[in-house]
């Protein structure tokens with residue numbers, strides 16, 4: 001479950017805070033975060049994901065208010081509860097698929113689990129790419145590795161930032177189906193930020209950041 005109340009965020013060196021509307025998404029449900037470029041979608045995902053800390057208001061994941069956690073506790077919380085699919089995939093291109101995935105539990109302070117890596121790769125149709133370097137994959141395959149990494153630690157929340165913006169219709173359809181399926185399999189709450197109109201009818205719970213004219 002994600003809950004946002006009275007949230008605003010101000011970047012250093014800017015004159016105005018970005019204000020966000022209140023919303024919550026019950027555990028296991030899916031939400032679409034809509035809004036034109038610059039409306040604050042990435043900022044909001046980064047606050048919910050514990051990557052930006054100096055906000056005012058309350059953001060809770062499950063029943064934990066993020067600003068009640070120390071920086072170290074937040075790092076651990078993020079690693080265990082949150083799977084992030086970034087706008088750029090943030091994979092390490094010189095490393096293999098397997099090594100990129102192994103970093104995820106390592107960074108969260110969890111024990112290595114080779115069987116879990118195999119399981120997730122199989123569920124995303126990527127078994128045969130396990131020993132390939134990211135630089136050897138197509139864009140769509142790398143996107144699937146990014147999704148694999150996001151779900152590896154069995155997060156309760158999956159946050160995806162513009163996961164389909166660079167994709168053609170066929171791959172767009174694949175990725176959104178994959179994301180919703182994977183979230184459903186894990187009982188995870190899914191929040192997808194996008195300005196991609198193709199996703200509008202795929203997730204019924206919508207949070208629109210675009211202010212009315």
Ligand code: ADP
Nearest residue numbers: 011012014035036037038039040041042043044
């Ligand atoms: P979106 O993802 O919807 O395109 P962003 O969250 O990236 O929107 O940006 C929201 C606003 O915050 C924009 O006006 C953007 O210029 C500003 N912004 C984003 N990142 C920074 C930053 N690091 N420093 C200052 N302003 C920023």
Ligand code: MG
Nearest residue numbers: 041042043161
């Ligand atoms: Mg953005």
